Amino acid sequence: MKADDYSSSKKSDEICDKVASRLSRLRFMIRGLDLKTFIILFVLLPSAILAIYVHGQKVTYFLRPLWQSPPKPFIHLPHYYHANVSMANLCKLHGWEIRDYPRRVYDAVLFSNEIDMLTIRWKEIYPYITQFVLLESNSTFTSIPKPLNFAMNREKFDFIESRLTYGTIGGRFVKGENPFIEEAYQRVAVDHLLRVAGIEDDDLLIMSDVDEIPSAHTINLLRWCDGPPPIVHLNFKNYLYSFEFNLDHKSWRASVHRYQKGKTRYVHYRQSDYLLADSGWHCSFCFRKISDFVFKMKAYSHADRVRFTHYLDPKRIQKVICNGANLYDMLPEEYTYRELIGKMGPIPHSYSAVHVPWYLLNNAEKYKYLLPGNCIREDG
Numbered sequence: 001m002k003a004d005d006y007s008s009s010k011k012s013d014e015i016c017d018k019v020a021s022r023l024s025r026l027r028f029m030i031r032g033l034d035l036k037t038f039i040i041l042f043v044l045l046p047s048a049i050l051a052i053y054v055h056g057q058k059v060t061y062f063l064r065p066l067w068q069s070p071p072k073p074f075i076h077l078p079h080y081y082h083a084n085v086s087m088a089n090l091c092k093l094h095g096w097e098i099r100d101y102p103r104r105v106y107d108a109v110l111f112s113n114e115i116d117m118l119t120i121r122w123k124e125i126y127p128y129i130t131q132f133v134l135l136e137s138n139s140t141f142t143s144i145p146k147p148l149n150f151a152m153n154r155e156k157f158d159f160i161e162s163r164l165t166y167g168t169i170g171g172r173f174v175k176g177e178n179p180f181i182e183e184a185y186q187r188v189a190v191d192h193l194l195r196v197a198g199i200e201d202d203d204l205l206i207m208s209d210v211d212e213i214p215s216a217h218t219i220n221l222l223r224w225c226d227g228p229p230p231i232v233h234l235n236f237k238n239y240l241y242s243f244e245f246n247l248d249h250k251s252w253r254a255s256v257h258r259y260q261k262g263k264t265r266y267v268h269y270r271q272s273d274y275l276l277a278d279s280g281w282h283c284s285f286c287f288r289k290i291s292d293f294v295f296k297m298k299a300y301s302h303a304d305r306v307r308f309t310h311y312l313d314p315k316r317i318q319k320v321i322c323n324g325a326n327l328y329d330m331l332p333e334e335y336t337y338r339e340l341i342g343k344m345g346p347i348p349h350s351y352s353a354v355h356v357p358w359y360l361l362n363n364a365e366k367y368k369y370l371l372p373g374n375c376i377r378e379d380g
Ligand SMILES: *[C@@H]1O[C@H](CO)[C@@H](O)[C@H](O)[C@H]1NC(C)=O
Pocket: 083, 084
């Protein structure tokens, strides 16, 4: 009996315990729900909104392979060169014919403030250029007034003075306008300046930014051979900050045109399917002074990438340059996950300056900041 009493009272105790524990679990669940709702409403949701605000660009770039397919691939033209191979043989290697005399070549650029890059560019190609055409504006693409930097440094370019057609254009200074409109306006002005410079049908015209530098031998080949496509894009190695950071070898925007009056337009987008391999260098943000970086970040058509003012902090910029990191804290612009993920993080350092523009090495002291191992920039 006693034992039964004991066991029955134990049983009722157990039931009580069970009910109590269920109730308390329920209470916990309710409280837990409240807590969850609370966390979602006041912690997760605001952090998600903040994260999208701060990293929105990253989110869209990371999803790019899902929403955008890569552009139509180029038809790659192999490029052959050795100093001791004759021009007749070089033309033949490319499937072209040597001409009796070379074509005339025009090099046209829109200038902002890249004095060093312009020097290295013109020293590289000047034996083969008929006329150097340079246009500068007193407005950046983002409608900020700027000095006429070329005019102020013109004496540094004595070596091409006799072959220079220089033009200026006043900015339109339209507030809040898309920078690509001012850029397009300046490009149309280059078309006019080219005619002033005397370009004729079937002359060659190099269309590229100042920091897209064709190899001298590439330009020499194109002017001596009959047979290259009438419009051919030039494939350059992409460098960032200096020749220490070789991002990839996929620069393609520069192009060489057989000029046709009324048809040829000075633009910077894709105009043909042909891409001549390994034809030079594209050195982006290759500036001597930190202030040049700040200016460029505010001046060019992608100024919208400066989403936070701390991006313009000189200390941060210096650190980013030395690390080979991204000035805008952006993800790589790629169309496949293989490439996007492969390119995340800083660019590896390169210690080779074997294939760089010759003028750089002949003046290594002056252009030290462009060579591997010299990431520290001048202040101011
Ligand atoms: C090119 O040929 C010359 C004369 O035969 C020779 O002295 C020179 O070393 C050669 N250059 C290269 C880069 O092979």
